[in-house]
Amino acid sequence: MKIRNLKHQIIYKEPFAYCAHPLIVALPNGDWLVVFNHTIRRPFILHPPEDPHYYNFMIRSQDQGKSWGAPRVVPAYDWHGVECAGLTPLRNGTVLLNQWQFKWYPRELAKALASQMELMFVEDWLERIKLTGELETGTVIPDNPGEIAPWARGNGGTYVHLSTDGGATFQQTVEIDTHPYTGGYGMRPGVELPDGDILLPLSDVPQYETVFVVRSSDGGHSWGKPVEAARLAGHYFEEPTILALADGKILMMLRDNNTHFLYQTMSYDNGFTWTPAQQTAIWGYPAHLLALPGGKIACIYGYRAEPYGIRLVLSHDLGETWDTGNIMEIRNDLPNRDLGYPSAILAPDGSIVCVYYGQDADGVTCIQSSQFFLEE
Numbered sequence: 001m002k003i004r005n006l007k008h009q010i011i012y013k014e015p016f017a018y019c020a021h022p023l024i025v026a027l028p029n030g031d032w033l034v035v036f037n038h039t040i041r042r043p044f045i046l047h048p049p050e051d052p053h054y055y056n057f058m059i060r061s062q063d064q065g066k067s068w069g070a071p072r073v074v075p076a077y078d079w080h081g082v083e084c085a086g087l088t089p090l091r092n093g094t095v096l097l098n099q100w101q102f103k104w105y106p107r108e109l110a111k112a113l114a115s116q117m118e119l120m121f122v123e124d125w126l127e128r129i130k131l132t133g134e135l136e137t138g139t140v141i142p143d144n145p146g147e148i149a150p151w152a153r154g155n156g157g158t159y160v161h162l163s164t165d166g167g168a169t170f171q172q173t174v175e176i177d178t179h180p181y182t183g184g185y186g187m188r189p190g191v192e193l194p195d196g197d198i199l200l201p202l203s204d205v206p207q208y209e210t211v212f213v214v215r216s217s218d219g220g221h222s223w224g225k226p227v228e229a230a231r232l233a234g235h236y237f238e239e240p241t242i243l244a245l246a247d248g249k250i251l252m253m254l255r256d257n258n259t260h261f262l263y264q265t266m267s268y269d270n271g272f273t274w275t276p277a278q279q280t281a282i283w284g285y286p287a288h289l290l291a292l293p294g295g296k297i298a299c300i301y302g303y304r305a306e307p308y309g310i311r312l313v314l315s316h317d318l319g320e321t322w323d324t325g326n327i328m329e330i331r332n333d334l335p336n337r338d339l340g341y342p343s344a345i346l347a348p349d350g351s352i353v354c355v356y357y358g359q360d361a362d363g364v365t366c367i368q369s370s371q372f373f374l375e376e
Contacts, residue, residue, distance in 0.1 A: 001314060003328050006372040011068050011355065012059055013366035016041050019057070020357040021048065021084040021341045022367050025189060028093055032061040032345065033167050034355055035074065035085045035097070036367050043148060045338065045365075049206065050125045052081035052104035052151055056097075058167065065353055065369065075099075075161040075170035081153075083205065084187035084341070087167075088220075091192060095163040096220045097170055100185040100205050103154040110152030120206075122149035158184040158202065162220055176214055176223045182206065184214070184226070188241040188288060188343070191250065199271045201229070201252060203238035211240045211254055213271050230254055230265050230277040237263065237277065239286035243319075246295060251319040253299060255285040262287050262301065264319065281324045282313055288343040290352070292374070300330070300354055302340020307332040310342045310356050310370070330370050334358040338365055347371070 011034065012019060022036035037048050038057040048054045056079070057071040074085070074097055081104045088096040110119050122145045158178050161170035178184040184202030191199050197217050204210040212226040229252060230237045236257035243251045250267040254277060262282040265274045284301040292298055297315040299322065309331035314323045330342070335358075342356035355369045 001326065001328070001374050001376060003312070003330065004373045004375045005351075006330070006370060008331070009065075009369045009371070010360060011065075011367050011369050012036070012057075012071065013360065013364055014038075015362070015364055018042070018045065018365050019367050020365055021187060022355045022357060023085070023087055023187060023189070023341075023343045024345050024353065024355045024369075025087045025089050026345045027089050027095065027166055028091065029166060030062070030064075031166060032065060032353075033087060033095070034059050034061075034068070034367065035087050036357070037084055038071070041364075044145075046122070046125075046149060048083045049102070050120075050122060050149070050153065052102070052153075054082055055080050056082055056085040056099065060167070064347055065371065074167070075173070081156075083185045086186045086188055086190065086200070088190040088192070088198065088200070090198070090219065092219070093164070093166065094219060095167045096190065096198070096200075097161040097163065097167075098186055098190070098200060099159050099161070100156060100183055101159065102156040105152050105154060107146055107150040107152060114152075117154055119152040119154055121152045122146060155182060155206070160200070160220055160223070172221075174221060174223065178202070178204075178212075178214070178226055181210065181212060181226060184212070185238070187239055187286075187341070191242050191244045193244060193270055195270075197270065199242065199250070201240035201242045202226070203240065208238040208257065209236050211237045211252070213242075215271065227272060227274075229267075229274040230263065232263075232277055234258060235263070235277075241287050241289050243289040243291060243297065245291075245297075245318045247318055249318065251289060251297070253280075253287040253289060255287070260285060262299070266319070280322055282322060284311060286341060290344045290346070292346070293350070298344065298352070298374075300342045300344050302342060302356065304337040304340065308334040308336060308339055308358075310334075310340070310354065330354055330372065331356075331358070335363075
């Protein structure tokens with residue numbers, strides 16, 4: 001298979017903002033929605049776990065991506081300091097928006113409270129990402145980061161917001177009890193099973209070590225207890241993506257912050273139990289899974305090494321193996337590691353529409369898309 005008729009487009013850009021981590025979904029009525037993170041552009045990048053100014057913005061296309069409407073904050077302006085969001089369109093037209101929201105404290109108050117609760121300051125986060133290699137090469141860290149980011153982060157909550165008007169409004173909010181995990185963060189759609197149950201995959205924020213699923217049997221109005229899907233000593237699993245397969249299995253791909261290879265697990269009983277997580281030969285993160293005609297599955301992921309970009313690999317056997325001998329490059333020309341989080345849908349003409357974030361020629365991190373066909 002090869003990528004043909006590849007076209008790139010910037011779908012949302014703000015010169016003085018940092019926009020990243022998009023997710024695209026197609027609604028039953030034909031509308032396309034993209035939800036993404038939006039914050040102030042700063043001297044150094046603070047991703048959603050470290051910035052109380054992050055909102056989830058959403059844009060809509062009613063003409064299959066030819067144009068996009070103005071952004072809207074979802075679900076409302078009180079919901080800031082959030083992680084990346086997930087969107088799950090249901091067959092009845094309901095749209096579920098899931099969010100993890102941290103609690104935030106002014107720096108001086110946080111120092112007074114530090115003996116009473118677990119808090120993270122910006123210097124703690126900067127030290128951690130230096131050790132993990134996540135800091136962008138060439139980034140200059142100021143001597144006083146606490147003056148630029150004068151806050152601290154505490155724990156928070158996991159929420160699902162329901163819309164019955166195609167995402168125009170979210171008028172009901174449900175908090176998910178993630179006990180025994182401290183929280184649940186997910187940035188990919190859930191899956192609606194043939195019997196109507198909904199599975200939502202989440203990571204155990206703020207540890208980012210274990211992945212679990214929660215289940216709703218009433219359209220998202222209530223959620224059951226977490227079911228652990230992946231945990232492995234020495235590994236740090238997060239940002240799962242799941243796909244219900246034609247043979248009844250459920251496939252889940254995981255980001256591992258230790259190796260940066262994708263891991264996967266399967267469920268053979270509608271998500272009640274999961275196989276031990278296995279490493280794939282796919283290096284990159286995070287993933288999005290897309291079912292293609294003819295039984296193929298596309299795994300699309302960010303590639304944060306030179307040449308920086310977005311990649312796609314196929315499975316021809318419902319996720320049992322991946323054709324890593326034919327890894328296809330959707331982008332190989334992005335300027336640096338400030339990129340990724342691709343997701344994709346199938347357009348009515350059979351093309352694949354993939355959205356992701358990256359810097360443009362002006363050095364502005366923005367939401368971009370690529371549309372293409374896969375052909376023999």
